[in-house]
Amino acid sequence: QAQKTIKVGILHSLSGTMAISETTLKDTMLFLIEEQNKKGGLLGKKLEAVVVDPASNWPLFAEKARELIAQNKVAAVFGCWTSVSRKSVLPVFKELNNILFYPVQYEGEESERNVFYTGAAPNQQAIPAVDYLAKEEKVERWVLAGTDYVYPRTTNKILEAYLKSKGVKSEDIMISYTPFGHADWQTIVSDIKKFGSSGKKTAVVSTINGDANVPFYKELGNQGIKATDIPVVAFSVGEEELAGIDTKPLLGHLAAWNYFQSIDTPANAEFIKKWQAFKKNPKAVTNDPMEAHVIGFNMWVKAVEKAKTTDPDKVIDALPGIEAPNLTGGVSKMLPNHHITKPVFIGEIKENGQFDVVWKTDGLVAGDAWSKELDGSKDLVADWVEKKCGNFNTKTGKCGGA
Amino acid sequence: MTTSLPVTTALLYLNGVSVVFDGFRALNNLSLAIGRAEMRAIIGPNGAGKTTMMDVITGKTRPSEGDAIFAGRHDLTRLDEASIAQLGIGRKFQTPTVFEMHTVEDNIRLSLKADRRTLPTLFARKTAAERERIDALLERVRLKDQRRRPASELSHGQKQWLEIGMLLAQEPQLLLVDEPAAGMTDQETADTADLLREIAETRAVVVVEHDMTFVRDLGVKVTCLHEGSVLAEGPLDQVSADERVVEVYLGR
């Protein structure tokens, strides 16, 4: 079919609870596509963005994914934020054989042929963060606080196993789950305070999601928990979230990401400048999932150029091994397990709502699809190049499922 | 129903009933007996407790003290409204209450004596007998022309009539009629009196009314309530000659 343009699907919620996070990603994609078109498009054709609104409604995600692929005939889709939205669209991508680039840090335990995971797997975020706290801050007692859904559950399972393997005792780990959008943190924050006043150095590892973070941090600040007493390291709080909080009381709390806006590299500076120009807002912030889309998009462009077609099968085969520079000075690579290599940074919150990088990994860390810390998955590997399998069991030598 | 109840031959027997609302005694140790085919007129000043008494009998209000025995066996104070209605006690309210969204005809149909359980109602079919009965009732309350109109469109007096029709349709053993003549013309009032007398030949009827002409037309024993208890009882002439009744009720 000779189309004049190459269509790219953008599947991010523009309304409902997830709009807060996802709207920016839609804009990022529009920005990237515009930039690419300025460079002359792809394969000699212009790129055309197809935006739909799945409205933070999971079945609607599947419906919209189907619409993008079947009706709009997009060449690839960039989208989703929550795990459940990804789970919801998975069967659609498999059935209609298209490509999804998923830009958000997630719980891992998945590797699908049609999905490319450009966000962090737990080993690219959670474990380095805990290592940092144990080493640098001499933390001995841990509060694992999260929203009750799969990402925090899995991450905390992994962390718990990891911490215990490092000799942390059960009574030094406190786990607490809260519902989505939890707004009243008085009790939990005072529990944390109590847990942290045992004499041993205590830190909070927060997998609290979305909206609930703002009241959580506000309560921390108000109850006078300073980062020097009990630091909090978060995996879902980035520049975007901080933009809605008065950060003065949060000075010194931490976040672990693969990208921070404050990282001083030429690539990043240029990206920020162009992005702010695109948004017509000199204060517009950038964040980690945006960088993931940047990397993912560039990888897709390269793979299409390499395959000389947008045919999903060919592009899927071309993608592993593709390298694209990230914004923090390294070069990320698409791995056979469809995850990418990323650097890990720990940043401290500064008064201006930005992060001050206090630590980073030496090189880039390869994302694990399957966690080594979990019983069910330690024998699994994903390899779409050699084994053509997302869950190859090294013990039995068989590919699971299907 | 197993507790020891006073033995009585009366159809309805109120025994020392008191109703207290936040300290206000609407009924005060009221006792009253109605025979099986008796008609009784109840009069008494506004707020004497006439409607409250009917509320007690029909299960709308639980008395603070005393009991209400029906047919010598049933303690009405322990039953709910539906059970009481199913025992055979029907009521016309002081302000007409009908099913506004239903047609006049359906209002009657729903009131007809029939199995009130859920599934039988679901599978109930219209029968010729039922239709005849409805026709007869509509004729009686002079609403035949209005049968297909929704009850909400009726005038105040027409609703009164409809409610009387609904009461008749239930074929209760005991009819409680609260101010049937209110808002009726003199002729209609007389007509209503005839109707009630006719019914009372086989059933018990308790009528509350302030219209003395009407009460006289009924020609039955009269009970005058005052402040929740019986003030006087007997034939109308005797009661209306009672000084206290004149004082609190009839006026000079």
Place this chain on the structure above:
Amino acid sequence: MTSDRVFNRTTIVFLAIVLAAALLVPASNLLLPPGSPLHVPDYMMPLLGKYLCYALLAVSVDLIWGYAGILSLGHGAFFALGGYAMGMYLMRQIGTRGVYANPVLPDFMVFLNWKELPWYWWGFDHFPFAALMVVLAPGLLAFVFGWLAFRSRVTGVYLSIITQAMTYALLLAFFRNDMGFGGNNGLTDFKDILGFPVQAPGTRAALFAASALALALGLLACRAIVTSKLGKVLVAIRDAESRTRFIGYRVEHYKLFVWVVSAVLAGIAGALYVPQVGIINPSEFAPANSIETVIWVAVGGRGTLVGAALGALTVNAGKTWFTGVLPELWLFALGALFVVVTLFLPKGILGTFLEAWGFRRKRPAPEIIDEDGVASKPAAAE
């Protein structure tokens, strides 16, 4: 208020359309070549099937709201329970094809270290059992809830709000990963239903036809109920509940009956919905979903059954269309639709249509409204 016949004209027309669709849509999808103008594309099949399930849900809500005056703001709970029952069956059908290839446990249990299948998952590998649960789970919940609430004479907004509390509590419960229903991610990645792959066009077509049939039958059942004498009693209850009692009807039994029937219909709708959308997760319990269902009914025309179904179809088709065409503005469009319908089509789409075309004798206004929009019933008499 409604015509006494089960098959009045609107119902006949609507049923004919639904049944024709049950036959023609799958046929056109399977038999006609993709190029043909009459071909229903593959991606439309699950979409249309989904609408039909929503339509059935709306009919079930209209049964209780339109006729018995019970405004449920928690009907999504029954829908979701039916959906979960079906989802559990579908999960069991995955067998060893899950990512961990575990023969007993669904994937989400494996990675959260569950060791054995919880007891409430037993039996779901058999379709008949699952089908029974589709009816029983929502039915039982409705029975218990309704028995308590109607016996205690909880009515009006009080009832509405506790139905909302019910679905909200279930939402929170199903979110909990400890419950063993997959937490927020819910149940996904279904493979087979009754041995047929869920994504195969044939299965899709069959599911569509089944949904259409379920809608037709559900609608008929509701018509039969509301045109019976019981239906009249329901309307009487809706208008003057206590008066109905004084005539001897046990209001609580009548309400309980339709409430359970309605919950079961919602459950069936949910069960058909899940294989077509491919996921069931706790957000189906969200109070907002239930409120939306009520809104479909209002848009279509409360107390008309067919209208409720039409409302569900209209609003959802509108949503599909708007979210694609006006991704940034569609909420304005949808919100405006709701406001316009209330202001200008007070009887909903169907009611207004019928009135305008004189299909029926004029129905009485729901309340006696006089010129400044004032009802004659005092507000407190509720």
Place this chain on the structure above:
Amino acid sequence: MVPRPEYPVRPVALLIAFVLGVLLLAPAVARADAYTDALARFAADSFSETEAAIDGVAASGHPLAADVVGAVREGRLMVRAADKAVFIRDPDGSFRDAGTGSPAAVQGADLKPVRLNNRVRRAVEAAMGTLTLRSPDRARRAAAAAAVFKSRDASALPALEAALAAETDPAIRRQMQEARAAILLTRPEATPDQRAEAITVLRARGDQEAVAVLRNLPADAPPAIRAMAGDAITAIENRIALLRNVQNVVYGISLGSVLLLSAIGLAVTFGVMGVINMAHGEMVMLGAYTTFVVQEVIRSHAPWLFDSSLFIALPLAFLVAGAVGVLIERSVIRFLYGRPLETLLATWGISLILQQAVRTVFGANNREVGNPGWMSGSFDLLGLTLTWNRLVIIVFALVVFAALLVSLKRTALGLQIRAVTQNRRMAGAMGIRTDWVDALTFGLGSGIAGIAGVALSQIDNVSPNLGQGYIIDSFLVVVFGGVGNLWGTLVGAMSIGIANKLLEPFAGAVLGKIILLVAIILFIQKRPRGLFALKGRFVEG
């Protein structure tokens, strides 16, 4: 780029040893050398070096030590990349040479501040603690004593003793004694008497930190002392357990007042007027956004007004939300009286429109609304930690409640509102301007919701979804309390809040909420018309 520091030595110990040495023997020359050596380490741009530098500077006893450490804390200690020279930037923007203290003419652009992380910050705190134990400033001495208590380092003891001897302020004396007790208790060479005394002091302190110190009693302490410490721990823990119950109730009241605030406007539009107002949450949201706009304007035009931003926002939020409410009433709701269920549909539509409108205007992201100074932080009341903003919200909620109660029950307008909502037609025949009253009532309810938005912006996200988060709870509160009864709304909100907070410690946040919802469902069975049900014959037909 970023170093990975390693630490063998406890810095505070080092530092205090130094201080001691300095005080007792070291000649002035050594001091100066140690100082310049330490200063040089700031240039390394490594956290461990920085930390060592702080220790060194503090230990040097150099007169500039306190200035330098203070400058580090505030990010005012600058290093010139070219020659590794270190400068102090004073708050007025002028520079001083950190080595000599003499003014230096340097270019700001060449300089980079010494960076901090949590560990460095802790070192700064500790250093400041010891350096300022005898500061003339009372607050500084108190902070210093607290810092020593926290660091609990044996080598600070002599300095502490000296400071204690000179201290006259009883409160600070007590803090210093506690600090000394904390040190003595864990010091291996402390005598049993010293320990016994320390235990008594700590027991009197009676908080979680005291328990933590007591737990650190060395295992080789004599049994009698161990028993004494054990007793003290039990005593303190009992007290804390008791306090926690009180605390939970206080938290409950605070949660209750949030619920009350969010529900109170609904108690008017829904409770009094009978409009199933699904757009109520959006009115709250409008109030919150009004606060945001007010603060934005203040930030850019009149920063000195920031602390009074909420007082400016309150009337504005009332007006904005109230005006939108009046608009909604006049354009939509007024056609729907007598059709309460249809108001559900229309207001739902309105809520969608308002949400999207705000999203279009302000963007989908959270917006920052700051706490004014007087609302931040917390204070101690008999061992309870109460945060100011919660306290303010409790008081505020009660004030709004009282104001509404008075205006509905005691004013002519209130009577007219109630008459109109009970029988609009008859009210008209009594000469009450029904349409005017309707618009005003809806506006009032909406305005109050807007006011609630101002308060909620202090504890929650300001995002287009703000309202959605409160709508379910608000309806629950109004209905639970009994529709149409303001007192019911108050008691309903408070009981739900307190029950929630009492359940949370046992059941966890999620399960606790589920239990609460089920309890409410069951409660409604007992009282089918809410907590403060309207009684009387008119209720039943």
Place this chain on the structure above:
Amino acid sequence: MLNVHDISLFYGASQALRGVSLEARVGEVTCVLGRNGVGKSSLMRAIVGHRPIASGVISLDGEDVSALKPYERARRGIGYVPQGREIFPLLTVKENLETGYAPLKRRDRHVPPEVFDIFPVLKSMLHRRGGDLSGGQQQQLAIGRALTTRPRLLVLDEPTEGIQPSIIKDIGRAISYLRDRGDMAIVLVEQYFEFARDLADRFILLERGEVVMAGGPKELEGDAVRDRMAI
């Protein structure tokens, strides 16, 4: 005072009033008679503004009020006792009476003493909620409430319904008193023929929405009217 000229009124498609005219003068009682459902209440609703009229004119002191809202008419001096009482159920008796203050000047804002003279029971029940009262008590309250607005035209729709005989007599006396005071026109709908006859200075008789008879006290003396009312 009040002049109703040739009005007609519809409920949907059905016509309830056909060309009805009526005049009420200050210091007189005008009675509206007729059987059930002939349109008496509809006429009252038209006068107070609760139903719009399709044609004709309603004028008050020469001013056409047909298009005014009910509250505007109330502010021009129409007081209304509706059929069915329409008490505000949740307001106390006192508050029910006070709703009548709305059209009054501040200095008039008190309950006129004659209210408690005629209905002493209200005085003892000031703090009881209106909805709790017995039917007859509510009727008394409804009349008292209308008097509180100091009407110049008092519209009474079957005011004696459900009231005990002694108080009916009092109401009769009160109506004559108010008439004789000479600052008020009174329109009275009544089915209780003798009551109406004793008070009426003029009357109209409705049948199927039309005026079939009109006149003064003399015409009421005979049986003609009575017979027509009895079918």
